[in-house]
Amino acid sequence: MLLGYNEVVVEDSARIEKALAELIGADSILGGEAVRRVYSSDAYTVERNAPVVVVVPQSTEDVALVVKWCFENEIPITPRGAGTGLSGGAMPALGGVVISTKKLTNILSFSIEEEWLHAQAGIANLKLSKAVQPFGYHFAPDPSSQSVSTLGGNIAMNSGGPHTLKYGVTAQHVLGVKMVSARGEVVQLGGPCGGDEDLLSLVVGSEGTVGIVTEAWVKLTKNPQEVATATLCFRSVVEASKCVGAMVRSGVTPAALEMMDANVLSAVKAGFELEYPEGTAAMLLVETDGVSGIALRELEEMIQIGRDGGAIEVRVAGDEQARAKLWTARKKGVGALGRLAPTVVTHDGVIPPSRLPEMLETVYRVAEEEGIGVANIFHAGDGNLHPIFYFDEREEGKVEAVIRAGEKIIEKCLELGGSVTGEHGVGVEKADLLRTMFDSLTLEVHGKMRGVFEAGEGCNPCKIIPDAKGCIEHKMRWRGAAT
Amino acid sequence: MRVSGFGTGAVWLPECTDIHRIEDFDQVVDYRPDDLVVRVGSRVRLDDLTELLALDGLCMPIVRNRGWLGYPGETVGGLVGLGLPHFHQESVGAIRDWVIGMKMRLASGEIVTSGAGVVKSVAGFDLHRMMVGSRGSLAEILEIGFRLSPLASKPREHELPIFDGPTWIHRVPKGFAADYGIMDASGRWIWSDRKLDIPPSGWGLGPGGVRFGIVDPISARYRQNLKNTLDPNGVWTEGWKQ
Ligand SMILES: Cc1cc2nc3c(=O)[nH]c(=O)nc-3n(C[C@H](O)[C@H](O)[C@H](O)COP(=O)(O)OP(=O)(O)OC[C@H]3O[C@@H](n4cnc5c(N)ncnc54)[C@H](O)[C@@H]3O)c2cc1C
Ligand SMILES: Cc1cc2nc3c(=O)[nH]c(=O)nc-3n(C[C@H](O)[C@H](O)[C@H](O)COP(=O)(O)OP(=O)(O)OC[C@H]3O[C@@H](n4cnc5c(N)ncnc54)[C@H](O)[C@@H]3O)c2cc1C
Numbered sequence: 001m002l003l004g005y006n007e008v009v010v011e012d013s014a015r016i017e018k019a020l021a022e023l024i025g026a027d028s029i030l031g032g033e034a035v036r037r038v039y040s041s042d043a044y045t046v047e048r049n050a051p052v053v054v055v056v057p058q059s060t061e062d063v064a065l066v067v068k069w070c071f072e073n074e075i076p077i078t079p080r081g082a083g084t085g086l087s088g089g090a091m092p093a094l095g096g097v098v099i100s101t102k103k104l105t106n107i108l109s110f111s112i113e114e115e116w117l118h119a120q121a122g123i124a125n126l127k128l129s130k131a132v133q134p135f136g137y138h139f140a141p142d143p144s145s146q147s148v149s150t151l152g153g154n155i156a157m158n159s160g161g162p163h164t165l166k167y168g169v170t171a172q173h174v175l176g177v178k179m180v181s182a183r184g185e186v187v188q189l190g191g192p193c194g195g196d197e198d199l200l201s202l203v204v205g206s207e208g209t210v211g212i213v214t215e216a217w218v219k220l221t222k223n224p225q226e227v228a229t230a231t232l233c234f235r236s237v238v239e240a241s242k243c244v245g246a247m248v249r250s251g252v253t254p255a256a257l258e259m260m261d262a263n264v265l266s267a268v269k270a271g272f273e274l275e276y277p278e279g280t281a282a283m284l285l286v287e288t289d290g291v292s293g294i295a296l297r298e299l300e301e302m303i304q305i306g307r308d309g310g311a312i313e314v315r316v317a318g319d320e321q322a323r324a325k326l327w328t329a330r331k332k333g334v335g336a337l338g339r340l341a342p343t344v345v346t347h348d349g350v351i352p353p354s355r356l357p358e359m360l361e362t363v364y365r366v367a368e369e370e371g372i373g374v375a376n377i378f379h380a381g382d383g384n385l386h387p388i389f390y391f392d393e394r395e396e397g398k399v400e401a402v403i404r405a406g407e408k409i410i411e412k413c414l415e416l417g418g419s420v421t422g423e424h425g426v427g428v429e430k431a432d433l434l435r436t437m438f439d440s441l442t443l444e445v446h447g448k449m450r451g452v453f454e455a456g457e458g459c460n461p462c463k464i465i466p467d468a469k470g471c472i473e474h475k476m477r478w479r480g481a482a483t
Numbered sequence: 484m485r486v487s488g489f490g491t492g493a494v495w496l497p498e499c500t501d502i503h504r505i506e507d508f509d510q511v512v513d514y515r516p517d518d519l520v521v522r523v524g525s526r527v528r529l530d531d532l533t534e535l536l537a538l539d540g541l542c543m544p545i546v547r548n549r550g551w552l553g554y555p556g557e558t559v560g561g562l563v564g565l566g567l568p569h570f571h572q573e574s575v576g577a578i579r580d581w582v583i584g585m586k587m588r589l590a591s592g593e594i595v596t597s598g599a600g601v602v603k604s605v606a607g608f609d610l611h612r613m614m615v616g617s618r619g620s621l622a623e624i625l626e627i628g629f630r631l632s633p634l635a636s637k638p639r640e641h642e643l644p645i646f647d648g649p650t651w652i653h654r655v656p657k658g659f660a661a662d663y664g665i666m667d668a669s670g671r672w673i674w675s676d677r678k679l680d681i682p683p684s685g686w687g688l689g690p691g692g693v694r695f696g697i698v699d700p701i702s703a704r705y706r707q708n709l710k711n712t713l714d715p716n717g718v719w720t721e722g723w724k725q
Contacts, residue, residue, distance in 0.1 A: 114657040158605045169603065171612065172580050187701040193654050193671075193684045196702055197579060198709070201612035205605050249517050251540055251633040350601045352518035382603045383518070417515075419604035426606060437606055438596060445595045445713075449608040452708045464607065 013052045016075065016097065020055055023069060024062040028103070030054040039098045042085035046345060046399050047428055051078065051092040058103045060178060060186055060214040067212065068184025070097055076458045077182075079208035081122060081153030084145040086346050087427025089157065089207045093462035093471060099212055101152050107131050108215065115220045116175055116192045121152030121213045128218065137220040140167035143423070144331065152213045158205035160423040162256040162330065165381040166289075167221060169423070171204040178215035179203065182455035192217050202449050207425050208460040210453035224289035227255070228299035229323045232306040233280040233313040237261055237364075237376075240282035241356035243309035244380040247286065248353045250305060252298045256287040257381030258330050264377045264388075267336035268329045277313045284380065285330050333377040334388065341373060341390035343398075347406045348424035349413035353383040362412045363387045370401040384422035385413070407433065431466045485720045486619040488526065488561030494649055495565060496618060497692035499720045505560070508625050513600065516541060520583065520600055522628040525560025532559060536631060543629050544575040544637040560624050566616025567688070568652060571638040573669035578615055584628030585611035590718035594625070602630045613709075618692070618722020621713040649690030651678045656685065692724045 013031060021029050036050040057063045070077045076096035083090050092098050101122030110117035112135045117128055125146040128139040142161035143149055149159070155177065160169045167173075176190025177200065189196040189203065203210060234240040240259060247257060262281050268274055276283065284306065288298040303314055317323035337344050351359045360376065367374035367389065378386040387409060391398045410420050410433050420426070420433045434443060447465040450456070462471035485499040508524030511532070515521070516539040523532055536542050545562070546569050566578055584598030587610070597610035614624060653673040655661065659682060664675030673679060678689060686696025710717075 111657075158609075160603060164603075168576060168580060169605075171609065172576060181701070185701055187705070188699045189702055191684055193656060193686060195654070195686045195696060196698075197577075198613045198616065199702055199705055201579065201609045201615075205609055245517060248519060251635055253633060253636060350599065350603050352515060352520070352601055354515070354517040379603075383601055384603050417600045419599035419601055420606050422601075422603040423605055430606075434606060437599070441593050442595045442597075443607075445589075445593075446597075446607045446610070448712050449610070452705055452712055454705075454708065 016053045019069060019073075020053060020066055020097070023065045024055065024057055028056050028058060028062065030056060039080065039083070039100075040091065042080075042083045042088060042090040044086050044088045044091075044345070044427065044429055045343070046393070046402065047088045047091060049092055049095060051098040052095050054098045054100060056100045056102045060180060063099060063180045063212055063214050064184045064186050066097065066099060067180050067182065071183050071458065074458065076461050077212075078460050079152070079156065079212045081150030081156070082124065082145070082148045084149045085153065085157065085427060086348065086424040087421070087429040089425055089427040089460070089463055091428060093428060096458075101150055101212075101214070104152075104214060110220070111192070112137060112220070114192065115222075116217050117220055118192065118215065118217045119151055120215055121155070122150050124148055124150060125154055132220055136223050138223055139218055140164070140173055140221040141170045144334065151216055151218070155204055155213050155216060156206065156208045157423065157425045160379065160382075160384065162258050162287075162379060165257055165379065166253050166255045171201065173219045173221075174200060174204055174216060175219060176200070176217040177203060177213045179211040179213050181211045181453055182459035187211075190217065199452075202452065205425075206449070207427065207463050209450050209463050210455045211459065224255075224295065225292045226295040227287060227289045227323065228295040229285070229287045229317040229326050230299055230303055231315045231326050231329075232284045232286065232303065232311040233277050234282045234284070234310055235279050235312055236310075237282045237360050238357045239310040240284055241360055241380070243284060243306050243311070244356055245354045246305045246309060247302050248381055250301060252288065252301055254286050254298070254302060254381060255289040256285065257379075258285040259283070259376065259378055259380035260285070260329050260333055261376040263340070263373070263375035264333040264337065265329060267339050267375070268333055270339060271336045272328050272332060274328060280312070283329065285326060330377065333375075337375055337388055337390055340375070341392055343393040344388050344390045345402050345406075346424070347385070347387045347389070347409060348421050349385050349410050349418060350422035351383045351385065351413050351416045351418035353381065355416045356380065356383065359385065359412060359416060363409055366405050366408045370405040372398065372401055372405060379422070382422070383418065385409075411436065426464045428462055431462070431464060434464070435466055484718060486564070486623050488558030488564065489528075489556035491557045492561055492565040492567075494690055495567070495688065495692065497721060497724055501720075505623055505625070508560075511535065512626055516631075518601070519631040520602065520628060521631060522584065522600060522626055523559055524626055525558060525563075525624045527559050528555065529557050529559055529562055530555050537634060540634045541631045542634045542637045543581050544571070544632050545569050545578055545581060546571040546575070546638050546640055559627055563615050563627055564617060564619055564624060566618075568654070568672055570667050570672075573667065573671055575632075575636070575638060579612050581629050582611050582615055582627060583630050585614060585624060586626040587614065587622040587624050589622050590714050590716060595622070598628060600628055620719050620722035621710065622719070648676055651675050651687060651689045653679055653681050653687040654685055655681050659685070692722055694723050
């Protein structure tokens with residue numbers, strides 16, 4: 001019987017490594033200080049805690065053996081994909097064992113006729129699309145991290161991306177999963193024909209707290225016949241964001257509608273030899289797609305809205321190469337921000353798109369108040385903001401200032417009728433903030449959803465639900481632990 | 484006891500004579516056409532909502548069967564609670580894909596919320612998606628948030644022959660050649676007045692709350708856990724017969 005999980009410390013590592021090596025083989029166990037350091041955080045680096053052991057199982061059966069052993073020995077587990085998460089979801093909050101899907105990277109089968117693909121959870125998102133590209137299909141969810149982030153991670157976080165504006169987030173593209181429960185049982189929910197949508201609705205977005213997804217069946221989406229892309233530059237962020245509202249309301253559903261501000265543009269300009277007109281404060285990237293003839297016509301409508309709203313320059317892609325160039329700022333923008341300061345922290349919140357002008361004013365004001373830099377590069381069409389703070393974490397008080405700024409921004413999102421997170425998830429970063437969105441009874445019921453899958457607190461502890469048992473005293477230690 | 488909207492879904496449900504109708508919750512709570520979202524009480528009539536949205540050139544692209552439009556009292560709570568597949572769900576998404584938030588009341592009287600008033604949110608568990616098709620067996624749905632789409636994106640309503648008697652709905656692999664019934668545009672759903680012999684990976688729904696197809700016994704246990712969690716005293720009648 002579980003009495004609650006304590007932190008598992010490094011002194012336990014030899015015993016755990018030995019036991020797990022006997023179960024799944026020594027070549028599936030990673031130990032040592034360097035490994036522990038790498039696996040102590042995901043891409044949300046301001047909170048860290050080292051695991052005791054990292055395992056890289058090679059099959060669903062191996063995952064089940066490890067999980068069952070950990071369950072029986074009351075050792076907390078943390079599932080991990082590529083570690084690109086931005087809310088600390090893959091941080092092993094109570095130490096214990098990190099179960100990485102790094103070696104579960106196969107496509108198991110696919111059917112073009114039936115438009116599904118079955119793959120292991122550790123495969124990178126982009127590889128799914130690449131596998132079916134020759135047949136004119138793709139996997140629609142396209143997080144900007146898609147070249148590395150995994151199918152399992154996308155499912156756990158219910159990830160979105162630029163094209164989810166039109167095609168929907170991950171939840172809408174998952175037909176089934178094979179999952180190892182927190183007790184080590186293997187369960188299949190849905191399959192190539194779907195089914196079990198009620199339970200799947202809880203698994204998708206559960207951030208690894210109900211089990212480890214080892215395989216999934218996903219929908220394949222037919223590539224559009226025609227894609228039309230343009231960028232529009234504006235002299236002010238307010239003008240650009242007003243245009244976003246008008247485009248959303250126009251009767252056309254763009255495939256993607258993204259925004260980048262001047263700070264992002266200056267970072268990519270330096271890194272990728274791109275040029276933007278003098279005085280550009282914000283740029284929109286608009287993409288429409290569909291059957292031949294329609295996409296271009298719809299793009300023209302979007303461009304007209306942009307021109308009426310003050311666009312100072314419009315570039316339309318004439319071919320695939322030009323299209324890729326227009327996307328450069330969006331795709332490389334986050335990485336390029338590394339040029340501006342040693343540390344970047346990406347935030348995530350959602351507001352109704354019509355409130356973008358007001359919201360962005362708040363973002364810039366808060367950053368100024370807290371003395372940190374901010375750049376905005378985000379999914380404007382669905383109101384999903386990503387203020388990116390850049391700073392030097394070695395400077396006294398900066399990490400705290402970033403956390404405070406994030407909280408102020410989220411407060412504003414909620415005041416405008418939005419959400420604390422649109423796609424990066426709750427993790428540890430936003431567990432406390434959930435209290436500002438849901439009352440305590442609601443949170444209690446949400447927390448009980450782990451019990452539906454018979455998952456105790458040992459399965460990715462301290463994530464999503466605030467103040468889970470045993471987490472409060474540890475929290476102070478992760479906070480600001482970046483070194 | 485069964486929570487009920489207008490009652491037109493009864494043919495798909497196990498028999499129940501103890502009917503409970505929710506009081507109130509018959510108003511539009513929040514409508515923001517500029518942001519393509521609406522939040523309504525569960526007793527709002529689907530026809531009224533459709534009409535309201537059309538005034539702004541908006542819709543939920545959930546395509547109903549024309550022959551079924553003769554039931555003007557049906558409610559959004561019933562549409563979501565029953566959660567039947569619709570004719571164009573493979574191209575525009577299932578009902579579940581258009582639900583962005585929910586307020587519900589547990590049998591204990593406690594009110595729980597899920598989702599948000601914006602088109603995208605990953606805060607907390609998606610109880611609102613899970614509740615679609617719950618058939619009144621878990622909790623009362625009080626309010627539902629929907630995302631909306633331009634009216635132009637809605638596929639045309641279909642003139643399907645209505646089966647006089649009970650209807651069976653089958654989810655089949657795309658290549659399956661049915662020798663009977665009406666198939667949707669994607670070739671994945673078949674409506675029929677009888678239960679068809681379908682391949683093992685298929686599944687379906689039938690009259691009287693029947694759900695057929697292979698179910699992992701562990702998932703059946705999880706579903707029971709869900710029922711025990713939200714309705715521990717079994718106040719609400721089961722919506723299904725496996
Ligand atoms: C540059 C950059 C751009 C990004 N852009 C986007 C974007 O556009 N849209 C977006 O939504 N996100 C984005 N992200 C965030 C991140 O990439 C996503 O959340 C992604 O889905 C995480 O996948 P991962 O494989 O890296 O998972 P990890 O970070 O390893 O884990 C994320 C969470 O999922 C759990 N998990 C991982 N694998 C499994 C599994 N198999 N079973 C159960 N639980 C599991 C972990 O426990 C953790 O809670 C971005 C991140 C970066 C760094
Ligand atoms: C001839 C015919 C054709 C039909 N064709 C279609 C079709 O093409 N597509 C389609 O989707 N449906 C169809 N239906 C089914 C049904 O009419 C609709 O789904 C309708 O929207 C149900 O609305 P209602 O208010 O009558 O719900 P009810 O019948 O009252 O309820 C339906 C289910 O939802 C639950 N429920 C209702 N309100 C709530 C609530 N507030 N909280 C929790 N649970 C609740 C009930 O317990 C019940 O299980 C058809 C029905 C008939 C008779």
